[in-house]
Amino acid sequence: MLIRRAEINFGDLVDVRIASGRVAGIAARLQARSGEAVIEAGGGALLPGLRDHHLHLASLAASRASLPCGPPRIRTAEELAASLRAQAGSDGWLRGVGYHESVLGESAAGAIDRHWIDRHLPARPVRIQHRGGRLWVLNSAALRTLGVSDAGDDPFERVEGRLTGRLYDNDRWLRQRLGRQRPDLADVSRHLASRGVTGVTDTSPDNSPAELLWLRQAQQRGELLQDVLLMGDASLDGCAAEPAEPDGQLRLAIGPRKFHLHEPQLPEYALVCAQIRGAHAAGRAAAFHCVTRAELVFALGAVREAGSRAGDRIEHASVAPPELLDEVRALGLSVVTQPGFIAERGDRYLEEVEAADQPWLYRLRAFLDAGVPLAGSSDAPFGTPEPWAAMQAAVSRRTHAGRMVGADEALSPEQALALFTAPLDAPGQAPCRVETGAVADLCLLGAGWNQVRADLGGVKPRLTLRAGQVIWAQ
Numbered sequence: 001m002l003i004r005r006a007e008i009n010f011g012d013l014v015d016v017r018i019a020s021g022r023v024a025g026i027a028a029r030l031q032a033r034s035g036e037a038v039i040e041a042g043g044g045a046l047l048p049g050l051r052d053h054h055l056h057l058a059s060l061a062a063s064r065a066s067l068p069c070g071p072p073r074i075r076t077a078e079e080l081a082a083s084l085r086a087q088a089g090s091d092g093w094l095r096g097v098g099y100h101e102s103v104l105g106e107s108a109a110g111a112i113d114r115h116w117i118d119r120h121l122p123a124r125p126v127r128i129q130h131r132g133g134r135l136w137v138l139n140s141a142a143l144r145t146l147g148v149s150d151a152g153d154d155p156f157e158r159v160e161g162r163l164t165g166r167l168y169d170n171d172r173w174l175r176q177r178l179g180r181q182r183p184d185l186a187d188v189s190r191h192l193a194s195r196g197v198t199g200v201t202d203t204s205p206d207n208s209p210a211e212l213l214w215l216r217q218a219q220q221r222g223e224l225l226q227d228v229l230l231m232g233d234a235s236l237d238g239c240a241a242e243p244a245e246p247d248g249q250l251r252l253a254i255g256p257r258k259f260h261l262h263e264p265q266l267p268e269y270a271l272v273c274a275q276i277r278g279a280h281a282a283g284r285a286a287a288f289h290c291v292t293r294a295e296l297v298f299a300l301g302a303v304r305e306a307g308s309r310a311g312d313r314i315e316h317a318s319v320a321p322p323e324l325l326d327e328v329r330a331l332g333l334s335v336v337t338q339p340g341f342i343a344e345r346g347d348r349y350l351e352e353v354e355a356a357d358q359p360w361l362y363r364l365r366a367f368l369d370a371g372v373p374l375a376g377s378s379d380a381p382f383g384t385p386e387p388w389a390a391m392q393a394a395v396s397r398r399t400h401a402g403r404m405v406g407a408d409e410a411l412s413p414e415q416a417l418a419l420f421t422a423p424l425d426a427p428g429q430a431p432c433r434v435e436t437g438a439v440a441d442l443c444l445l446g447a448g449w450n451q452v453r454a455d456l457g458g459v460k461p462r463l464t465l466r467a468g469q470v471i472w473a474q
């Protein structure tokens with residue numbers, strides 16, 4: 001393939017030849033060879049393919065086939081009730097996603113439970129996931145379907161011996177009971193390709209060899225178009241040594257072991273330290289979910305104790321006050337953040353997060369200034385899988401309502417792009433470049449960089465290539 005008059009490196013107009021999955025030549029002018037497809041770029045920017053460095057493929061695919069139960073689509077109890085009632089006509093399981101306590105206006109005294117769902121949709125088994133991903137709420141029909149009763153021995157919450165329908169931190173139990181239903185990834189993968197995404201890191205903590213096999217087969221079927229770096233639990237340790245693709249391309253590789261820290265129930269410190277050492281001994285880095293200050297303190301302490309390794313990373317780093325940021329740098333950790341949350345959740349943060357922590361929310365510039373490798377991601381389905389909107393938020397730091405969160409943390413458009421263009425296995429390191437010999441993971445825009453940099457949120461790539469293959473064309 002020959003791409004004519006494309007802009008690379010934010011300004012050079014060149015012809016780019018792609019052959020055998022790689023960039024085979026770049027020059028001011030290249031002659032088309034017979035049989036070669038020619039694409040006229042018309043000065044459009046040709047960028048490295050984007051990488052979403054933190055998302056959850058299976059949940060994302062499932063959520064796109066699910067009922068929205070929270071903001072922005074559903075904001076009030078009445079809206080949620082009406083939306084559930086409208087589902088009474090069909091049967092079988094109903095899966096709701098994105099619930100947030102603001103919908104029911106919950107207080108500490110009362111949260112959504114089986115009885116609330118029963119009032120609006122008693123006839124079908126319903127399960128609704130909280131936006132944070134750690135809580136499922138099932139109605140009574142769903143509990144019956146799963147054989148769960150007040151007297152049962154299962155991980156569901158009980159208050160005074162009665163089931164509330166709430167299940168915390170136990171996706172695995174639910175999945176086992178429901179039977180493993182693997183969602184089709186084609187729709188999600190095509191969507192990501194349409195945004196220019198050529199690689200993703202799946203950060204689900206309980207990924208195992210079963211998920212590795214499923215994703216590999218989805219790639220082989222052509223259903224999953226992106227490269228994948230797969231985080232997961234210790235059961236993936238032995239898989240780390242699997243041979244790479246014959247051409248040395250990433251395709252599907254094992255990533256860090258994921259540690260899911262959760263402030264109300266932090267794991268035993270000594271155990272985590274031992275597990276970090278175990279991951280390192282198995283040749284894997286460690287990645288820590290840290291959305292609160294306490295979780296970050298815990299993770300940093302454990303890494304200090306166990307020792308750090310190249311590739312160790314902090315996911316989210318949602319609250320990073322200066323002294324902890326210094327520690328992140330001193331330990332050589334990378335940070336994988338979600339700038340899109342500033343837009344999507346910023347209005348809530350401004351109301352709910354303690355004033356003292358507000359300046360430290362989803363920091364960007366401070367990490368770069370400190371020399372901490374910083375990468376971007378969506379955390380989809382908990383954030384929207386829209387990398388360009390996330391870049392826009394990294395530049396503007398504006399919420400949906402237009403309010404500013406941490407103006408000092410704003411990035412330039414080029415810095416925002418770089419969050420999404422580093423290799424999957426080196427988030428926050430130097431971005432990939434469009435250069436001869438590089439794997440042809442590319443994304444062609446409809447206009448030059450100078451034009452699009454002012455409105456990154458509006459970017460719609462024309463063409464996306466993974467290893468030289470077209471995975472999206474507008």
Ligand SMILES: [Zn+2]
Pocket residue numbers: 054055056203379382
């Ligand atoms: Zn996540």
